[in-house]
Amino acid sequence: MKFFAVLALCVVGAIAAPLSADQAATVQSTWASVRFNEVDILAAVFAAYPDIQARFPQFAGKDLASLKDSAAFATHAGRIVGFISELIALVGNESNAPAVNTLIGQLAASHKGRGIAPAQFNEFRTALVAYLQANVAWNAAVESAWTAGLDNIFGLLFAQL
Numbered sequence: 001m002k003f004f005a006v007l008a009l010c011v012v013g014a015i016a017a018p019l020s021a022d023q024a025a026t027v028q029s030t031w032a033s034v035r036f037n038e039v040d041i042l043a044a045v046f047a048a049y050p051d052i053q054a055r056f057p058q059f060a061g062k063d064l065a066s067l068k069d070s071a072a073f074a075t076h077a078g079r080i081v082g083f084i085s086e087l088i089a090l091v092g093n094e095s096n097a098p099a100v101n102t103l104i105g106q107l108a109a110s111h112k113g114r115g116i117a118p119a120q121f122n123e124f125r126t127a128l129v130a131y132l133q134a135n136v137a138w139n140a141a142v143e144s145a146w147t148a149g150l151d152n153i154f155g156l157l158f159a160q161l
């Protein structure tokens with residue numbers, strides 16, 4: 001039992017290599033330029049992956065263009081994108097690691113309960129990165145900082161889904 005607990009810690013530890021100060025600053029500054037585009041970001045995710053939209057009971061089967069203007073869509077977008085903002089605010093400071101784990105644990109639990117598989121989270125990630133590429137000043141350093149940050153978050157998430 002003890003062996004498995006230690007092994008689990010090693011696996012999580014190996015996945016979650018902390019971002020360098022530069023990488024954390026890069027992720028935070030690029031995110032700051034789009035973080036309030038909540039409706040645009042969720043709409044881009046739904047447009048790229050209609051199978052994600054189909055999992056939302058309120059939005060399944062509805063026309064995205066008109067949905068985008070609704071208050072319900074803005075509220076949901078605010079929750080989902082706001083959650084990402086909470087996580088990003090915590091990166092770059094090792095003492096925030098327990099808070100990051102708690103948040104990701106909540107995300108995993110609530111989505112596991114809804115039967116959302118890692119493959120759909122990967123789709124979400126792909127759409128989010130495509131949005132960033134199109135809307136922030138993107139270059140190799142920005143890409144590698146986001147890749148490191150998202151690898152950490154998704155590694156922790158997938159270990160609990």
Ligand code: HEM
Binds near residue numbers: 051055111
């Ligand atoms: C990193 C990616 C994601 C984040 C940060 C995220 C975050 C959230 C948050 C904060 C909520 C509201 C609180 C809650 O009910 O748990 C939520 C609800 C929900 N999420 Fe996600 N989510 C993500 C990916 C996904 C994906 C990929 C799907 C489906 C394929 C999905 C489906 C849902 C559904 C169905 C709800 C409930 C909506 C409702 O109340 O009607 N989420 N998500």
